[in-house]
Ligand code: MN
């Protein structure tokens with residue numbers, strides 16, 4: 155029997171055609187990431203993508219589901235599920251790809267606007283786990299929505315068009331930072347000091363807070379919003395500008411929010427390519443992972459369960475027994491990013507059990523911290539099935555842990571859907587600079603993960 159050639163990296167595996175696929179897929183993703191910078195924007199852009207490929211909103215679906223039928227459902231503008239109905243009955247389970255579309259960022263407080271010493275600033279509260287000192291002294295953009303009392307709302311994006319202004323959070327000049335520089339990293343920039351500078355022009359003939367008054371006039375004129383409207387707003391402050399090719403060889407992409415939009419995008423592209431799978435294919439894109447998967451749009455929400463009950467109901471199945479049977483038969487990849495080995499900080503990893511750029515999609519049997527605590531420790535029987543599928547499609551993969559033992563830890567949505575008695579494992583893409591304003595991925599890994607997701611949807 156001919157022995158299959160073993161390659162060290164994805165780059166070496168592909169011929170010229172394959173390398174072109176990596177480049178083209180990377181460029182599609184780079185452009186998508188550059189416009190989908192919030193969970194809402196990701197949902198909006200995804201709907202364009204799926205509708206373009208013939209997927210219809212579940213609300214418009216009547217009667218029994220047919221193999222090959224393409225459906226999507228949206229939850230509160232921040233949570234999306236996409237399905238391609240398979241040959242087998244739903245009760246035999248679905249193959250699910252789950253990723254999260256929220257990323258660490260800085261949010262406006264509900265009463266954000268204040269004037270101080272001739273400057274107008276927005277007060278903020280950061281979202282997710284960030285090293286606060288990384289988010290100062292850099293161009294930032296505002297993305298979000300302001301909802302008015304009358305039920306109307308206005309979307310705001312400032313800082314992305316090259317002609318737009320940008321905003322930002324100041325940092326102390328090095329000349330006067332002696333005391334600051336002697337503080338530990340965790341307090342060198344404090345959360346309450348993440349104040350966004352947004353203006354310095356005073357309103358003429360205005361006694362009280364003239365700079366704030368000028369800004370409020372501007373907001374009224376441009377967006378028809380009042381100061382009070384910020385109470386019902388969701389404005390996210392994110393790094394301004396598009397994602398960029400990274401490295402002189404353009405082998406990587408630097409951008410904001412790879413965690414976890416890189417897995418969300420590749421999962422979405424995988425389901426777009428499904429014709430009529432054996433088992434129903436599903437992609438679920440959730441919100442709020444970075445703060446514990448909470449709320450109605452997070453993975454802990456029962457929305458997905460309600461959705462599944464609705465799908466079965468369309469086929470005339472209303473029994474909870476059969477619903478539970480379906481969950482128990484599901485296979486899921488919790489598609490989330492892994493920490494990429496970084497030669498600058500080699501000591502935090504076990505070199506034999508960490509992820510490297512260019513070595514393909516990454517499987518984490520478990521995540522967690524301090525003795526795997528809080529992790530979904532995947533079943534080996536399930537992992538063996540995945541290995542078989544990936545071998546059949548000649549897909550390169552690696553396995554990893556989040557750092558060396560007891561160095562740190564983290565979690566994903568894997569354990570949450572596993573509570574429905576599904577088989578779940580974490581499978582994603584290696585990222586450098588995770589949770590920094592600019593994260594990095596390898597284009598080879600992005601493409602190989604997409605291929606792995608296609609293989610999983612087809613073969614499990
Ligand atoms: Mn993540």
Ligand code: MN
Pocket residue numbers: 413444589
């Ligand atoms: Mn994260």
